[in-house]
Amino acid sequence: MSRHDFDIGVIGGGSGGLTVAAGAARFGAKTLLVEKENALGGDCLHYGCVPSKTLIRTAHVRHLMSHAARYGLPAVDLPPVDFRDVTRRIRSVIAAIQRHDSEERFCALGARVAFGEARFVDEHGIRLNGEVHSAKHWVIATGSSAASAPIPGLDRTPVLTNREIFYLDRLPRSMIVLGAGPVGVEMGQAFRRLGTDIDIVDAAPQILTREDRDMAETVMQVMEAEGVRFRLGASILEVRDLGEEREVVIRTGEKTERLRAEAVLVALGRKANLEGLGLEAIGVEFDGRGLRLDSRLRTTAHSHIYGAGDVTGAYPFTHAAGYEGGIVITNAIFRLPRKADYTYIPWCTYTDPELASIGMNEKTAREAGIKYSLWTENFRDNDRSLAEGEQEGKIKLLLDEKEKPIGIQILGPSAGNLISEWVAALNGGVRLATLAASVHPYPTLGEINKRVAGNFMATKLFSDTVKRGLRFFFSLRGRACESP
Numbered sequence: 001m002s003r004h005d006f007d008i009g010v011i012g013g014g015s016g017g018l019t020v021a022a023g024a025a026r027f028g029a030k031t032l033l034v035e036k037e038n039a040l041g042g043d044c045l046h047y048g049c050v051p052s053k054t055l056i057r058t059a060h061v062r063h064l065m066s067h068a069a070r071y072g073l074p075a076v077d078l079p080p081v082d083f084r085d086v087t088r089r090i091r092s093v094i095a096a097i098q099r100h101d102s103e104e105r106f107c108a109l110g111a112r113v114a115f116g117e118a119r120f121v122d123e124h125g126i127r128l129n130g131e132v133h134s135a136k137h138w139v140i141a142t143g144s145s146a147a148s149a150p151i152p153g154l155d156r157t158p159v160l161t162n163r164e165i166f167y168l169d170r171l172p173r174s175m176i177v178l179g180a181g182p183v184g185v186e187m188g189q190a191f192r193r194l195g196t197d198i199d200i201v202d203a204a205p206q207i208l209t210r211e212d213r214d215m216a217e218t219v220m221q222v223m224e225a226e227g228v229r230f231r232l233g234a235s236i237l238e239v240r241d242l243g244e245e246r247e248v249v250i251r252t253g254e255k256t257e258r259l260r261a262e263a264v265l266v267a268l269g270r271k272a273n274l275e276g277l278g279l280e281a282i283g284v285e286f287d288g289r290g291l292r293l294d295s296r297l298r299t300t301a302h303s304h305i306y307g308a309g310d311v312t313g314a315y316p317f318t319h320a321a322g323y324e325g326g327i328v329i330t331n332a333i334f335r336l337p338r339k340a341d342y343t344y345i346p347w348c349t350y351t352d353p354e355l356a357s358i359g360m361n362e363k364t365a366r367e368a369g370i371k372y373s374l375w376t377e378n379f380r381d382n383d384r385s386l387a388e389g390e391q392e393g394k395i396k397l398l399l400d401e402k403e404k405p406i407g408i409q410i411l412g413p414s415a416g417n418l419i420s421e422w423v424a425a426l427n428g429g430v431r432l433a434t435l436a437a438s439v440h441p442y443p444t445l446g447e448i449n450k451r452v453a454g455n456f457m458a459t460k461l462f463s464d465t466v467k468r469g470l471r472f473f474f475s476l477r478g479r480a481c482e483s484p
């Protein structure tokens with residue numbers, strides 16, 4: 001008989017926690033899942049991926065409508081957006097997905113769901129709604145929140161974060177976005193397309209700083225052409241509440257500017273939700289980025305307490321949280337030592353065009369001192385892109401010295417979907433020759449994957465050595481036409 005109430009307890013009912021709870025319960029572990037909000041799903045469902053992608057789609061449709069003439073249609077005069085209708089659509093999409101993340105579903109799987117704020121009382125027990133529950137293993141999957149910054153006046157000014165932005169009762173006339181990371185640029189473009197006047201401010205000299213500069217710059221140019229204004233390399237000196245408006249004072253080089261807008265969106269990165277869990281008292285170490293974990297995602301203080309999701313401080317994505325949940329299950333339930341390996345974790349920024357990546361880009365390869373060759377293919381040479389009227393962007397394929405793919409970045413329409421072929425190829429060790437020789441349906445955006453692999457293979461196939469061999473064996477006589 002175990003001396004604990006549960007085999008495994010999970011704190012946090014978001015992407016990471018739900019993966020662990022569902023998996024553990026299905027494998028027969030007595031599982032407790034604790035969530036402090038009154039519904040499961042976490043940030044991704046309520047304040048992140050789902051509402052943002054729903055909003056982006058709505059903004060995209062409006063963008064297409066406002067450019068109807070480009071598609072050979074009569075130009076239309078669009079009335080202003082009623083944001084309550086947009087929010088209604090967001091809520092309905094969330095409600096449809098919520099059914100998969102319901103208490104009933106988890107109960108049917110065998111997990112007990114409890115709502116309330118958990119706090120460790122000792123290394124095996126938590127206090128929840130006045131009661132103590134103990135478990136042999138614990139998983140901290142409490143996610144992250146919008147990070148703040150020590151900017152004078154920021155804490156005294158009403159600002160928006162990802163928790164409020166999808167549930168506004170009207171569209172802001174103007175908005176200053178603090179931060180040009182994925183959340184800042186996705187929301188900046190979407191709100192601009194809905195009709196908000198947008199300024200995006202960032203201290204870095206480039207948007208989307210983890211991406212290669214050429215790719216990030218194309219995204220920025222597209223957004224600028226749509227009317228978004230960027231202030232890069234800018235320090236934020238002060239944020240002020242002027243009543244009807246907010247003011248953000250910035251300095252770029254020698255120039256000081258006072259930007260004013262109806263709303264300010266704070267998108268300055270994420271901070272792990274680890275305060276208030278009583279971790280200090282049980283010796284679990286953490287900082288603003290996340291928990292201190294070993295490669296099996298166990299806390300350094302207690303090998304039976306794990307972390308999964310944004311609290312790991314690794315890759316702040318839902319699919320990474322799911323992957324980490326799987327690592328925890330293998331270690332805690334199967335007792336098999338399995339390490340987290342982030343080499344092939346893909347990610348995508350859902351601007352238009354989208355920017356998706358897997359593995360190394362030029363920036364990270366250079367930083368790691370890896371010599372690489374670069375192969376590219378443009379969307380403007382893809383027939384389907386032309387038909388769709390979406391020809392901005394390209395694919396970059398990086399090969400190491402042994403001509404093995406080490407990374408792919410796709411900037412273009414449906415890049416997030418297109419990267420999946422590379423997810424399978426890299427994880428499955430598929431050879432470039434196989435990808436280049438495989439038949440893709442025509443006309444599809446996906447042909448760009450085959451084409452970039454083909455660009456590399458062509459240098460082997462159509463080499464002088466092969467041509468010389470064919471000429472020798474089959475008496476081929478060479479060119480029939482010379483370019484004028």
Ligand SMILES: Cc1cc2nc3c(=O)[nH]c(=O)nc-3n(C[C@H](O)[C@H](O)[C@H](O)COP(=O)(O)OP(=O)(O)OC[C@H]3O[C@@H](n4cnc5c(N)ncnc54)[C@H](O)[C@@H]3O)c2cc1C
Pocket residue numbers: 011012013014015016017034035036037041042043044045047048049050052053116117118119141142143144162183273276277308309310311315316317318319320321350
């Ligand atoms: C605007 C935005 C857009 C995004 N878009 C994407 C995207 O397109 N694709 C993508 O992959 N990722 C996206 N993300 C990131 C994604 O939302 C996160 O990576 C993901 O939600 C992390 O999952 P998690 O389980 O770590 O945390 P969460 O999903 O946030 O779950 C944590 C849960 O823990 C609960 N909790 C916290 N403290 C306690 C406590 N003491 N007791 C009990 N419960 C507690 C919280 O209420 C929450 O429900 C986006 C994020 C934002 C902000």
